[in-house]
Amino acid sequence: MDATLLPLQAETDWAFVWRQRQFFVEGTWIAVQLTFFSIVLGFLLGLPAGVAEAYGGRYSKGVVRPVGVALRGTPILVIIAITYFAVGVSPVFLAATVALGLRSAAYQSQIFRGAIESVSGGQMEAARAVGLSKLEAIRHVVLPQALRRSVPGFQNEFTIVLKDTSIAYAIGVAELLKRSSDLYSIRTSAALEVFLAASAIYFVLTFTVNRGIEAVHRHVAIPGGETQ
Amino acid sequence: MTDISRRTYLKSVGGTGVALSVAGCSSILGGGSAGTIVPGTASGFPPFEFVNEQGELVGFDVDLLTAVVDETDYELGEWSDLNFDTLITALQNDQIDTIAAAMTITEGRDETIDFTDPYYDANQAVLVRENSDFRPSGTGDLADRPIGAQSGTTGESEMQALVEEGVVSESQTTAYENYVLAVQDLVNGNVDAVIVDTPVAETFVADRPVVSAFTIETGEQYGFGVRTNDDDRQQALNEGLQAVMDDGTYEELTRKWFASE
Numbered sequence: 208m209d210a211t212l213l214p215l216q217a218e219t220d221w222a223f224v225w226r227q228r229q230f231f232v233e234g235t236w237i238a239v240q241l242t243f244f245s246i247v248l249g250f251l252l253g254l255p256a257g258v259a260e261a262y263g264g265r266y267s268k269g270v271v272r273p274v275g276v277a278l279r280g281t282p283i284l285v286i287i288a289i290t291y292f293a294v295g296v297s298p299v300f301l302a303a304t305v306a307l308g309l310r311s312a313a314y315q316s317q318i319f320r321g322a323i324e325s326v327s328g329g330q331m332e333a334a335r336a337v338g339l340s341k342l343e344a345i346r347h348v349v350l351p352q353a354l355r356r357s358v359p360g361f362q363n364e365f366t367i368v369l370k371d372t373s374i375a376y377a378i379g380v381a382e383l384l385k386r387s388s389d390l391y392s393i394r395t396s397a398a399l400e401v402f403l404a405a406s407a408i409y410f411v412l413t414f415t416v417n418r419g420i421e422a423v424h425r426h427v428a429i430p431g432g433e434t435q
Numbered sequence: 436m437t438d439i440s441r442r443t444y445l446k447s448v449g450g451t452g453v454a455l456s457v458a459g460c461s462s463i464l465g466g467g468s469a470g471t472i473v474p475g476t477a478s479g480f481p482p483f484e485f486v487n488e489q490g491e492l493v494g495f496d497v498d499l500l501t502a503v504v505d506e507t508d509y510e511l512g513e514w515s516d517l518n519f520d521t522l523i524t525a526l527q528n529d530q531i532d533t534i535a536a537a538m539t540i541t542e543g544r545d546e547t548i549d550f551t552d553p554y555y556d557a558n559q560a561v562l563v564r565e566n567s568d569f570r571p572s573g574t575g576d577l578a579d580r581p582i583g584a585q586s587g588t589t590g591e592s593e594m595q596a597l598v599e600e601g602v603v604s605e606s607q608t609t610a611y612e613n614y615v616l617a618v619q620d621l622v623n624g625n626v627d628a629v630i631v632d633t634p635v636a637e638t639f640v641a642d643r644p645v646v647s648a649f650t651i652e653t654g655e656q657y658g659f660g661v662r663t664n665d666d667d668r669q670q671a672l673n674e675g676l677q678a679v680m681d682d683g684t685y686e687e688l689t690r691k692w693f694a695s696e
Contacts, residue, residue: 227488292521292528299515379516389486391615392479395642398619 220397224404227390234386235408237300241372241382244304246365249311256312257319258345271316278313283374286310291378303375311368318360322353358424365420366413383408472668473512474500475531477519479613481638482692483537492516495692499554500535500659502684503675509668518612520587523548526660532668534660537632539589541655549663551672553656554685559593560636561651562621562629565644569627572649578602580627583617586610590630593651618643634693 218226256275259267278286287306296302326349334344373384381389387405391398476484476496484494492514504511515531522534526548539557540550561577563569571577574597582603584590587610594608609626611617617629618639628648631639636647659676661669679685 230490233490288521288524292524292530295528295530297530377518377521379518381516385516388479388613388615389490392481392485392613393488395615395618395639398615 220394220400223394223397224390224400227393230386230390231383231404231408234381234383234405235412237380237382237386238369238372239412241300241303241307241375241380242365242369245307245311245368245372248304248308249315249364249368252309252312253315254319256316257323258350260316260320261323262341262345275313275316278310279317281310283307283310283371284377287374287377299375299378299380302378303372303380307368307371307375310371311364314364314367315361318357318364319353321360322357323349325356326352352429355424355427355429358420358427362417362420362424365416369413369416370409470508470510471512471532472504472507472509472672473515473530473532474504474535475515475517475522475525475533476536477522478516479615480519480537480635482634484535486516495555495688496535496537498688498691499679499685500533502679502688503659503672506675506678507671509671519585523660526662529662532661532665533672536660537635537657538660539632539653539655540658541589541592544660547663548660549665549669550658550660551669552676553658554676555634555657557653557655557657558633559590559630559651559653559655560633560647561649562618562631562636562639562645563627563648564621564624565646567627570648571628574600574602574651577628579604579607581607581609581625582628582630583609583611583620583626584630585614585617586612588632589653589655590632593630593653614639618645621645637693 224231256271259271260275263271283306286309287303290296290306290309291299291302296305330348330352331344334348335341339347372382375382376385376388379385383405387401391401476492478484478486478492478494480494482494483496484492487493497514501511512532515525517525517531519536522531522536522538523544525531526534534548537555537557538544538550540553544550561571561574563571569580571580577597580603582594582597584594591610594603594610597603598605598608609617609620611620614629614631614635617626617631620626621629622644629645630651633647633650639645640647659672661672
């Protein structure tokens, strides 16, 4: 049998986890990249979709709504399986990014729609009254306010995407959870330790980024609070 | 959804997939995808396939398939490491060309995919805790005991058979994502027995506080999976397999990966 299968029994399972930290570093890096690209893709598609749902005509709404409903109503495991196995997006990292990005776009569109609809109608009327076109009014008056209000919802979405990158395990992307399972396959007694270590990494990532987003929120908050 | 409509759906959607993945391959390789065999496996099944401490995919299946393909005119593509449950789907949708994952040739699987000639014989072992008094000597002794197996494997089929025979109830069975977790649950005392392929059971017996109580003689054989219409690759793999068995490579690999026997 291969020597790597029989680790020295003197070493504790936690020492094993520490010695194999490179596995976690690599897995974390993939998870971070997946999160980043999925959030960006979700933003690029989700913001226009949110605007379309708030202001769109019959046709733009007629396309955006059902697609959003379908994506939000389908389990992420099914979305990723269709993307990779049925549609055939390849390599696996791209397939995972597309699946997570589309699902995130569907959620982000609702975050932005909600924020846009929270900006009072009077703002739009005032903007049109001073001579802005509808598109200019959305861009210069409504969106700057709506984007600020969408930060808390966006914060939540970030956390969801980060943790859901673990679903990429199903198609063999070597993200954090896949790397963790590789590790406890080598040392079968360390399953609990490996899971705890991976959970700690997810926690540190979400905690750090959430604090960062909160700081951004404080920085961009509209002085004087909510305007109605 | 009925079986037929699902198949038609997969076919129509899969067609797009083929076009896309072929386009993807040719742009990377700068040529057609003919002449390659892209292998798929499911790691976490030592010593057949697992990721070692250097992060490399290794194991008996990996070495054997590499040696077999070396004997053919085909080139070995990059390994895909998927979940065991999804390997057949990946094969049918052309994401991979062959399955090398200690996959037992069963009638059910044979209806959807084809297999090469068998390359390994195995049975199912029943693992129990080392420090307990529970020592079943046959499936009858498992009556009303919580048991477990890995989802999608022959072990799970055997577990289901016990449910159908009325030996255990459905609620006493657990299917796990992989064997490591099943054995962990056995060690923790949440199940009293785990049904697993014999060669893998030996790895666990060496590493964990578990013993093999008895063997269910299933007389199963592992084969490499190929698509039903892919006769060229099937034939090439069969010839390659024959060649490595004849020239002693097979023996050498068995010694390398199953030396503890």
